[in-house]
Amino acid sequence: xNAKISELNPALRWALFxxxxxxxxxxxxxxxxxxxGLRVFPGALARPLPEDxxxxxxxxxxxxxxxxxxxxxxxxCLQYMAGPYRDDGYWKDVLxxxxxxxxxxxxxxxxxxxxxxxxxxxYRRPEEAETLARIAYADDRNEPRYAAYIAALAxxxxxxxxxxxxxxxxxxxxxxxxxxLKRMYGNLLLKAEDWAQAKAYWxxxxxxxxxxLTLALAPRALxxxxxxxxxxxxxxx
Amino acid sequence: xxxxxxVAWNVFRQxxxxxxxxxxxxxxxxxxxxxxxxxxLGQEAELRLARDFGLLGIxxxxxxxxxxxxxxxxxxxxxxxxxxxxxxxxxxxWQVLAGRTLGAILLALMNEFGMLALLALLAWWRGLAIVxxxxxxxxxxxALGVALFSPIAAFFGVLxxxxxxxATFAGFVYVLGHFTTNLLEWVQRMGNPGLQAVVKGMYYxxxxxxxxxxxxxxxxxxxxxxxxxxxxxxGYALAYGGVVFLFALWRYERKDF
Numbered sequence: 001x002n003a004k005i006s007e008l009n010p011a012l013r014w015a016l017f018x019x020x021x022x023x024x025x026x027x028x029x030x031x032x033x034x035x036x037g038l039r040v041f042p043g044a045l046a047r048p049l050p051e052d053x054x055x056x057x058x059x060x061x062x063x064x065x066x067x068x069x070x071x072x073x074x075x076x077c078l079q080y081m082a083g084p085y086r087d088d089g090y091w092k093d094v095l096x097x098x099x100x101x102x103x104x105x106x107x108x109x110x111x112x113x114x115x116x117x118x119x120x121x122x123y124r125r126p127e128e129a130e131t132l133a134r135i136a137y138a139d140d141r142n143e144p145r146y147a148a149y150i151a152a153l154a155x156x157x158x159x160x161x162x163x164x165x166x167x168x169x170x171x172x173x174x175x176x177x178x179x180x181l182k183r184m185y186g187n188l189l190l191k192a193e194d195w196a197q198a199k200a201y202w203x204x205x206x207x208x209x210x211x212x213l214t215l216a217l218a219p220r221a222l223x224x225x226x227x228x229x230x231x232x233x234x235x236x237x
Numbered sequence: 238x239x240x241x242x243x244v245a246w247n248v249f250r251q252x253x254x255x256x257x258x259x260x261x262x263x264x265x266x267x268x269x270x271x272x273x274x275x276x277x278l279g280q281e282a283e284l285r286l287a288r289d290f291g292l293l294g295i296x297x298x299x300x301x302x303x304x305x306x307x308x309x310x311x312x313x314x315x316x317x318x319x320x321x322x323x324x325x326x327x328x329x330x331w332q333v334l335a336g337r338t339l340g341a342i343l344l345a346l347m348n349e350f351g352m353l354a355l356l357a358l359l360a361w362w363r364g365l366a367i368v369x370x371x372x373x374x375x376x377x378x379x380a381l382g383v384a385l386f387s388p389i390a391a392f393f394g395v396l397x398x399x400x401x402x403x404a405t406f407a408g409f410v411y412v413l414g415h416f417t418t419n420l421l422e423w424v425q426r427m428g429n430p431g432l433q434a435v436v437k438g439m440y441y442x443x444x445x446x447x448x449x450x451x452x453x454x455x456x457x458x459x460x461x462x463x464x465x466x467x468x469x470x471x472g473y474a475l476a477y478g479g480v481v482f483l484f485a486l487w488r489y490e491r492k493d494f
Contacts, residue, residue: 004331005483006490013487017480024476025441031448031469032418038454038462045423062423064447065362067456068293071286075278106456110282179281211281 040142041106047139050099057100070105077101077111081118094119095128102132106139114178115147121184126156145171147194161192172201179211186221199225240328245435248292249343252306258371261302261348268294269355273363287367291356292452295349295376299383300411306341307390308404315400334391338482341387349380375452378470381450385474386411389444392485395492410443418447444481450472 005013036043044061060069077097085091098115099106112132120129130153137146148171155163165188171177172185182205189198199222206218252258270447272290280287353368353376360367389406417440424436448470455462 004329004490005487017483020476020480020483021441024473024480025468027472027476028441028445028448031473032445032471034463034465035448035451035454037457038451038466040457040459043419043422045419062419064419064450064453065293065415067453068289071275071279071282071289074282075275075286078278108282108285110285114281157361159288185486 041139044104047103047106050096050103052096053100053103057104061104066104067108070101070108070111073097073101073104074108074111077115079205091123094123095132098132099135102136102139103237106136109136109140109143109145110176110178112136113145113149114180116146116153117178117181117184117226120149120153120156124178126153127222129153130157161188164188165192165194179214182209182216183214186217190221190224193228195225195228199229240332241335241339244328244333245339245343248306248310248337248340252309252340252344254386255309258344258348259357261298261305262351265294265298265348265352265355268298268352269359272356276363276365284365284367287356287359287363287365287478288372289452291352291367292372292375292379295352295356296383298352299345299349299380300386302345303341303383303386304391304404304407304411306344307337307387307394307407308400310337310341311397311403314394314401331486334395334482334489338387338391341390345383345387346380349383351378361404371405371452371455373462375455378449378451381470381474382446385444385449386447386476388478388482388485392466392481395485411446413439414444414446415441417445445473445478 008016020094041047044066049058050052054073054153057066057069057073060066060072080093080097081091085093094115098111098119101111102115106112116129116133119132120126130150133146133149133153137143137150140146148167151165152164153169155161155167165185168181168188170186172182186198186202186205189201202221202225205216208220209215209218269291272294275290276283276287351471353373356372357368386407388402389410393403393407393410397406417436421433421436421440424433427433451466451470454466
């Protein structure tokens with residue numbers, strides 16, 4: 001096999017290049033179309049951009065690395081919430097942070113649910129939580145759990161604790177629910193003075209959770225519930 | 238073909254002797270450590286983060302392996318003049334170029350397999366299901382993309398006058414190859430036909446590495462993927478790699494040493 005491409009007839013050589021380039025272009029178009037058909041969600045850039053989207057996120061979305069950028073954004077959310085921003089609008093940028101993660105990857109449902117939970121019940125900004133929940137639900141209609149959050153947030157805005165507990169009960173019982181939501185649900189049971197239910201819930205949560213903060217809070221919550229049950233034994237039955 | 242394999246195997250062994258692998262192995266270990274750390278930072282999303290950053294690490298290590306291989310081979314060719322000695326033997330230039338391209342692919346595949354094994358070890362140690370079928374398929378297609386990068390790096394090695402120029406061009410094209418698909422989609426919505434034509438030209442001209450990014454689709458899909466998802470990237474790698482290789486060979490055959 002001693003044929004040299006440099007010794008080929010130029011027309012034949014360029015025809016060979018053109019044929020291969022045409023095949024490459026055809027395969028590329030077909031491959032990208034097949035790949036886009038596989039994805040449930042359109043690309044990040046095909047959906048409305050959040051306000052003040054970061055340069056890193058935008059570049060990552062352009063480079064087809066939106067999923068990794070969403071992971072990175074999620075770490076930033078957690079870092080931000082652990083930071084000293086009490087006096088800076090009481091962690092005012094939680095919504096933009098979680099919104100960016102949701103925009104980058106709507107399939108990152110855990111992060112979205114967590115964002116809704118912390119905004120709604122940790123930072124007590126149910127309107128912002130509802131904004132995030134509604135955007136997430138509009139992008140991801142296959143996730144009915146967002147509807148439960150929206151309903152619970154509606155009760156929260158009317159300070160109807162029983163309503164929140166009723167709607168979020170099944171959600172808090174799920175294994176993959178955000179840990180912050182599980183703790184919040186337990187605290188709401190205490191706030192509703194449903195001591196027997198609170199005791200049962202925190203006992204079950206402490207038994208199955210591996211989260212250090214949950215495990216640290218459980219004994220305190222149980223002590224409160226047990227103290228009240230001891231004072232009013234008839235409510236324990 | 239026998240000569241090509243002999244050259245490829247010798248390139249592979251030569252690169253191993255150059256201790257590139259030692260540096261890359263160290264880098265791969267560091268990457269796995271970083272993946273482990275980032276996974277920890279992700280708390281409840283540890284598994285997802287470890288998988289995603291693991292695949293990213295595999296891609297980066299593969300890219301660096303191929304780039305470094307070709308940089309070293311080009312340095313030996315231009316600086317040390319080792320290929321001048323090789324070319325007086327009864328081997329054709331296409332066999333040398335194909336051997337170099339295959340040798341770099343072999344080393345990249347070995348490194349990627351090593352990274353996957355490290356991830357599996359990490360998964361076993363931490364009791365997480367990091368490595369599964371989807372991740373292996375995703376990694377395999379990233380490796381196919383890295384394999385396509387080898388003839389591209391060889392092409393710039395032939396065309397460029399110096400090692401830094403070749404490395405810069407190859408690196409730039411690799412990065413560009415990740416952007417063009419989304420850039421085209423974005424420009425198509427802007428309604429500017431002139432800009433659209435320019436970006437479309439770039440989309441076909443530059444290598445496209447988005448076509449090998451199956452991980453996102455495989456994670457999202459709720460149905461069995463069609464055969465096209467798996468076969469078209471192979472067709473693209475062969476056709477685009479083929480045209481780039483032939484173009485590089487054409488220039489290589491006319492090159493004076």
